[in-house]
Amino acid sequence: MSIYNFCAGPAMLPAEVMAKAEAEFRNYQQLGVSVMELSHRCPEFMAVAEEAEQNLRDLMAIPDNYAVLFMHGGARGQFSAIPMNLLGQGKALYLLNGQWSDSAAKEAERYGQVETFDLRQGKGCFSLDGLGDTSDYRYVHYCPNETVDGVALYDIPEVDAPLVADLSSCILGRELDVSRFGLLYAGAQKNVGPAGLALVIVRRDLLDQARPETPSILNYQVAQKSDSMYNTPPTFAWYLSGEVFKWIKEQGGVAVMAERNRRKAQTLYDFIDASPFYQNNVAAAFRSEMNVTFQLVDEGLNQRFLKEAEAAGLRALEGHRIVGGMRASIYNAMPQQGVDALVAFMTRFAEAHQ
Numbered sequence: 001m002s003i004y005n006f007c008a009g010p011a012m013l014p015a016e017v018m019a020k021a022e023a024e025f026r027n028y029q030q031l032g033v034s035v036m037e038l039s040h041r042c043p044e045f046m047a048v049a050e051e052a053e054q055n056l057r058d059l060m061a062i063p064d065n066y067a068v069l070f071m072h073g074g075a076r077g078q079f080s081a082i083p084m085n086l087l088g089q090g091k092a093l094y095l096l097n098g099q100w101s102d103s104a105a106k107e108a109e110r111y112g113q114v115e116t117f118d119l120r121q122g123k124g125c126f127s128l129d130g131l132g133d134t135s136d137y138r139y140v141h142y143c144p145n146e147t148v149d150g151v152a153l154y155d156i157p158e159v160d161a162p163l164v165a166d167l168s169s170c171i172l173g174r175e176l177d178v179s180r181f182g183l184l185y186a187g188a189q190k191n192v193g194p195a196g197l198a199l200v201i202v203r204r205d206l207l208d209q210a211r212p213e214t215p216s217i218l219n220y221q222v223a224q225k226s227d228s229m230y231n232t233p234p235t236f237a238w239y240l241s242g243e244v245f246k247w248i249k250e251q252g253g254v255a256v257m258a259e260r261n262r263r264k265a266q267t268l269y270d271f272i273d274a275s276p277f278y279q280n281n282v283a284a285a286f287r288s289e290m291n292v293t294f295q296l297v298d299e300g301l302n303q304r305f306l307k308e309a310e311a312a313g314l315r316a317l318e319g320h321r322i323v324g325g326m327r328a329s330i331y332n333a334m335p336q337q338g339v340d341a342l343v344a345f346m347t348r349f350a351e352a353h354q
């Protein structure tokens, strides 16, 4: 029986990448040691690091005036690093559309003046209407894909300050115009690689604005000047992320991922909308292609649904504890067959219980 893992994060990685990593796990490039046993400064690892950065640059068409940093501490590390590096003595604006943008704003408040603008209009709709002039802010932060809520903002907000976006659950899932942003960041464990690593793509003119007390490992300029090797970087996570970048390139790049992701999400949403047994309350224009949340109309069947899904090889469908219900995370690594298997199971389950 095939196992399909719908975990929101750490999430499944491409099967081909896992097989390659397994094959070279204890003997990287015939060196007789694992890649995780190499010095981060030896030529073999330096090659891994540089190739990973170059492939990410190619995949996202990152312009030369942006630095790419491989940092520690996941996305939440960046919730602190961003205000420490960018806020100075000024103020920041956080757009709110779900759990993660709320959390990012709360963390930033510890470092200075933070204002918020709630995009939630009710009925699963979101709007920037009423957002005034933003030129007074040091930056504007938002989260294009709210992993917990299953909500996405596909239009990039028009603002007059550097725009900062948390791409943790949508990086490389569809094309993005990097030049519209001051800074992009993502924890690796959803669409890229192992947990702990954070990718930061930052416009170079924003590198040198950190407050003096910023911890060196969170300081963008320190990271950039040391090629993200100020201290020992998470080498294995860096290597495996690099393998995922290669895999995406081999598949045909981000445009191909985007096409597949659209089709997977459409399969699931179309099924949910057509079924009286399941529902999704997000307005169609704001539905996430990465995290499809849904509820059983009869919530009394939730535990049974999860148990039977697990037995059918469909793992980790429980929604986040804060919002309840179900969630199928279908990042780049999830094949269409996994979604088809889920729809087949949901069909059988509905027939058996209605």
Ligand SMILES: *Cc1c(COP(=O)(O)O)cnc(C)c1O
Residues within 6 Å of the ligand: 009, 073, 074, 075, 076, 077, 100, 143, 145, 146, 147, 148, 166, 167, 168, 169, 187, 188, 190, 196
């Ligand atoms: C998972 C997630 C985070 C938290 O990532 P960590 O690496 O655990 O800190 C932040 N933002 C979004 C959008 C996420 O999906």
